[in-house]
Amino acid sequence: MSGVVDSRVEPLLPLVWFTALTAGVATILVAPLAIGLAWMLVRRPFPGKAIVETLVLMPLVVPPVATGLVLLKLLGRRGPLGAWTHEALGLDVAFTGRAVVIAMGVMAFPIFVLTARAAFEAVDPRLEQVAATLGASPWRRFLTISLPLAWPGLLAAALLAFARALGEFGATMLVAGGIPGRTLTLSTAIWQRVQLGDDEGAARLMAISFVLALFATAGAGLFARRPRRAR
Amino acid sequence: MSVELRGVRIERDDFTLEVDVEMAAACTAVLGPSGSGKTTLLECVAGLLRPRAGRVVVDGDVMSDAATRAFTPPHRRRLGLVPQDGALFPHLSVERNLLYGSHGEAIDLAHVAALLDIRGLLPRRVPSLSGGEKRRVALGRALLAGPRLLLLDEPLTGLDRALKARAIDLLRRVRAEFALPMLLVTHDEREAEALADASVHLDAGRVVQAIGGNDAAGRR
Numbered sequence: 001m002s003g004v005v006d007s008r009v010e011p012l013l014p015l016v017w018f019t020a021l022t023a024g025v026a027t028i029l030v031a032p033l034a035i036g037l038a039w040m041l042v043r044r045p046f047p048g049k050a051i052v053e054t055l056v057l058m059p060l061v062v063p064p065v066a067t068g069l070v071l072l073k074l075l076g077r078r079g080p081l082g083a084w085t086h087e088a089l090g091l092d093v094a095f096t097g098r099a100v101v102i103a104m105g106v107m108a109f110p111i112f113v114l115t116a117r118a119a120f121e122a123v124d125p126r127l128e129q130v131a132a133t134l135g136a137s138p139w140r141r142f143l144t145i146s147l148p149l150a151w152p153g154l155l156a157a158a159l160l161a162f163a164r165a166l167g168e169f170g171a172t173m174l175v176a177g178g179i180p181g182r183t184l185t186l187s188t189a190i191w192q193r194v195q196l197g198d199d200e201g202a203a204r205l206m207a208i209s210f211v212l213a214l215f216a217t218a219g220a221g222l223f224a225r226r227p228r229r230a231r
Numbered sequence: 232m233s234v235e236l237r238g239v240r241i242e243r244d245d246f247t248l249e250v251d252v253e254m255a256a257a258c259t260a261v262l263g264p265s266g267s268g269k270t271t272l273l274e275c276v277a278g279l280l281r282p283r284a285g286r287v288v289v290d291g292d293v294m295s296d297a298a299t300r301a302f303t304p305p306h307r308r309r310l311g312l313v314p315q316d317g318a319l320f321p322h323l324s325v326e327r328n329l330l331y332g333s334h335g336e337a338i339d340l341a342h343v344a345a346l347l348d349i350r351g352l353l354p355r356r357v358p359s360l361s362g363g364e365k366r367r368v369a370l371g372r373a374l375l376a377g378p379r380l381l382l383l384d385e386p387l388t389g390l391d392r393a394l395k396a397r398a399i400d401l402l403r404r405v406r407a408e409f410a411l412p413m414l415l416v417t418h419d420e421r422e423a424e425a426l427a428d429a430s431v432h433l434d435a436g437r438v439v440q441a442i443g444g445n446d447a448a449g450r451r
Contacts, residue, residue: 126318129279132305133312134332134376141306144331148322 016208019185022097023165026104027112027158034109034161035154038116039146043125060110064170071103071175099176100183104165112161115220119153120146156224163216167209186212232257232290232380232412234276239285241275248272248436251285256443258406258413260423263433269416270315272433273382276414277312278305290379311378311411315385317369319357325368326353332376338409343371346404363394367401374409381405381413387422399425 040046041053059067075082075093085091093099123146131141147154169187172178178188186209193202233255241248248268261269274280276287278294281302287294289310295302319328329340329349344350347367352360360368366386373381386402387395403426406413417423423430429443 124318126314127320129274129277129305130312130314130318131320131331132279133277133308133310133382134372135306135309135334136332137306145320 012204012208014181015184015186015189015205016212018097019166019187020212022100022185023104023108023162023168026101026108026165027162029101030105030109030112030161031158034112034157035116038113038157039120039142041113041117042120043128043146056113057110059107059171064107064168065174067106068103068171068174071099071106071171075099075102075175094175095177095179095183097176097183100172100185103171103175104168107168107171108161108165111164112157115157115160116150116154119150119157122153123149152223152225156220159216159220159223163213163220166212166216233288234259234290234380234414235286235288236272236275237286237288239275239282239287241271241280241282243271243280246271246436248275250433250436250438252431252438252441254414254429254431256412256427256429258415258427258429260427260430261414261416261433262418262420262423262430264418266435267433268436269418269433270384271436273312273384273414273416276380277310277382278303278308279312309376309378310380310382311373311376312382313366313369313373313384313386315388316362317365319360319365319368319372321357323357324353325349325355325357325360328357328368329353329372329375331372334377338375338377340375343374346408347371347401363390363398366398370401370405374405374411378411381411383413383415385416385418387417387419395422402426 037052037056041049072094073079075085077083077086077092077094079094082093085093091098093102127149128141128145131145132138136144167187168185169191172183172185173188173191176183176188178184178192184192186205190202190205190209193199193205233253235253236250239248239250246266246268248271250268250272261272263269271280275282276289276294282295282297284297286296286298289308292303293301294308319325320331323331326340329343333340341350344353347370349364349367349371352364352368357365357368370383370386383402387398390398399422402413405411413426415423415427430441431438432440432442
């Protein structure tokens with residue numbers, strides 16, 4: 001029995017590295033969209049804003065497995081997006097590392113937007129208005145006033161999103177599977193080890209997950225409380 | 232220089248400002264009790280609020296016209312707004328606040344800093360400034376952006392008598408030095424008399440009186 005377990009056991013370091021890397025890439029990829037959208041939701045009234053707000057929250061309330069199923073239908077080789085990437089770019093998405101990144105990104109997106117939104121809400125809108133009367137274009141106002149003043153909150157948002165991505169399980173499992181050496185992450189590896197009756201291995205991975213999540217959330221708390229310093 | 236608000240209507244929560252007035256004096260005081268719409272009027276001229284109806288014309292340039300949907304955004308108006316509490320950028324030093332809107336043109340930092348007596352504050356952080364210092368820095372920041380009109384929101388409110396006298400003297404010097412027309416929002420008639428040549432009185436969002444060079448043709 002132990003031979004069976006061992007044959008499907010991933011070496012620890014590459015597993016942790018792959019999980020952190022995919023979670024990091026997912027966070028970086030969704031960051032511009034999440035920050036931009038959060039700013040729009042706070043500062044710019046636009047048609048369909050309520051619908052966008054609801055859609056953003058969807059991955060947070062829909063069962064992750066259901067989100068994963070939607071992604072699988074979209075990104076599978078017969079799905080509309082998957083078929084296109086396969087034919088136009090020669091890229092397969094489902095059951096690859098790309099699928100892991102996408103599942104993590106989608107699941108981390110709501111928490112990124114919500115936390116970034118709170119960060120922008122804390123910036124006094126009059127500062128941007130005064131900057132406008134001083135001749136600053138909307139883009140310059142965003143870069144020189146909103147972004148630097150919201151920066152600690154945005155870092156906290158990124159870290160929370162990263163932590164959420166690290167722990168992603170349901171959607172990843174469906175769209176990427178848990179293929180050892182290819183798409184297996186810490187969460188999916190824990191599940192597999194429990195399935196295989198390797199409680200000790202599962203506990204070890206769980207401990208690592210705890211430590212990583214602890215660092216990310218503690219860091220987020222640290223940034224969220226840090227006051228802005230003048231330059 | 233003149234500021235015309237023709238048939239302007241602005242709706243804000245449960246408050247409506249409806250004015251029809253031309254302000255052509257070098258310094259016009261906008262007077263009225265709190266909640267009468269003074270700051271709303273100022274923000275409308277600055278372009279921070281978009282009127283539902285009417286036209287805003289500054290110096291012959293149409294800033295907004297509800298009929299044609301024309302609207303010049305605030306960053307293209309060159310109108311220097313000095314909010315009541317200064318609204319300085321807390322993450323920038325005093326010097327960087329002052330230079331925020333500056334294009335390195337005619338007006339230079341050293342000159343403005345000397346005039347407003349804020350040279351010693353340049354390297355300081357905004358949170359370490361007193362209320363009066365913040366206002367002077369905000370005034371300097373607006374001046375350095377090279378505006379064609381200065382919009383001052385309650386520049387003397389909350390200052391003690393000595394500081395108020397000093398601030399009045401300072402505003403007079405700024406006016407003389409830069410030949411800048413001003414719209415001055417205040418609820419204090421004595422302040423208006425000390426600084427302004429003309430006045431527009433607001434109450435409950437309407438112009439109730441216009442004195443000295445201001446024409447409130449359509450006042451209700």
